[in-house]
Amino acid sequence: MAIAKAERLMNLALCLLGTRRPLSKRELRESIEAYLEAGTDDSFNRMFERDKDDLRELGLVIETVEGLDGEVGYLARRDSNRLPPITLDAEEAAALGLAAKVWQQARLAGAASGALQKLRAAGLPEDVDPYEAHGALEPRIPVHEAAFEPLMLACRDRRPVVFDYRKANAAHPGTRHVEPWALECWRGHWYLAGFDRDRGAERVFRLSRITGRVRSRGTGFTAPVPDVVTVRETVASWAGESADRSALIRLRAGAGYPLRARATAVRELGDGWDELEIPYGHGLDAWLVEFGPDVVVLEPAELRADVVDRLRAVAKG
Numbered sequence: 001m002a003i004a005k006a007e008r009l010m011n012l013a014l015c016l017l018g019t020r021r022p023l024s025k026r027e028l029r030e031s032i033e034a035y036l037e038a039g040t041d042d043s044f045n046r047m048f049e050r051d052k053d054d055l056r057e058l059g060l061v062i063e064t065v066e067g068l069d070g071e072v073g074y075l076a077r078r079d080s081n082r083l084p085p086i087t088l089d090a091e092e093a094a095a096l097g098l099a100a101k102v103w104q105q106a107r108l109a110g111a112a113s114g115a116l117q118k119l120r121a122a123g124l125p126e127d128v129d130p131y132e133a134h135g136a137l138e139p140r141i142p143v144h145e146a147a148f149e150p151l152m153l154a155c156r157d158r159r160p161v162v163f164d165y166r167k168a169n170a171a172h173p174g175t176r177h178v179e180p181w182a183l184e185c186w187r188g189h190w191y192l193a194g195f196d197r198d199r200g201a202e203r204v205f206r207l208s209r210i211t212g213r214v215r216s217r218g219t220g221f222t223a224p225v226p227d228v229v230t231v232r233e234t235v236a237s238w239a240g241e242s243a244d245r246s247a248l249i250r251l252r253a254g255a256g257y258p259l260r261a262r263a264t265a266v267r268e269l270g271d272g273w274d275e276l277e278i279p280y281g282h283g284l285d286a287w288l289v290e291f292g293p294d295v296v297v298l299e300p301a302e303l304r305a306d307v308v309d310r311l312r313a314v315a316k317g
Helices: 002-018 025-031 041-057 090-102 106-121 148-157 231-238 257-262 284-289 301-316
Strands: 063-066 072-075 161-165 174-186 189-196 201-206 210-216 245-252 265-270 273-280 295-299
Touching (some): 002 025, 025 041, 025 072, 174 201, 189 231, 201 231, 257 273, 273 284, 284 301
Antiparallel strands (some): 245 295, 265 273
């Protein structure tokens, strides 16, 4: 089935690129064997519309032209589908190769591999191997959240989305209507920055807290997209990275390694507990709640109260 569809798409692309005038659906159906085998006009129309959308998704510029007789025709002009000359030096080629090796999920890995093959055909230096190892550490960006791919496409296509989101202090998720701007990985977690329509302001969402399916909405954006979307800086400030205060917590021995990595001081208390001094900033209470009974806040009092409030909210369900 995959080979048959690929052959059908190739034949359609060749027809659209090889014609000097727009071809009607009727003419395209008569020119492509797979379309001739379509049982009914409805099945052909559905197949053709899917194929046309797939070719456009792959980057082919297909024009729709209405003739004098009112019949709609299609063509892909060669000048609209020709890339300018591409010149890459060794450093730029190495950067592209490194980026291609980052993605581990199959769909993006295939796209990255195909892109590099096209660059090689367009003149990538022959003495540069984009897949050559450039160090002892190989970069990887793991993506486990099902929400990543639909959100990535929504950011690219500028499509608003709707999803259910569970806050750290909530037992049940709430619905969010968001105009997505950008995705970024920070400290092993993926975050989405965008405009929250319900709150009328910019918000950042952690993908691991999105529950259920991400649904697209056909309407356009209502808020302007910033020239630079500072996802990392926003998340860092919420997580206390820019904190100028300190908090004192008790942490169960052998637990909470992310907290230990950020601690400025650690002291063994005995009986299976340690005392840690960590930076304190906005959002630290939500982070501490994730460690459950392994963490006890000693000071400051307002942080302890915030953590207790969040735990009580979760317990009430």
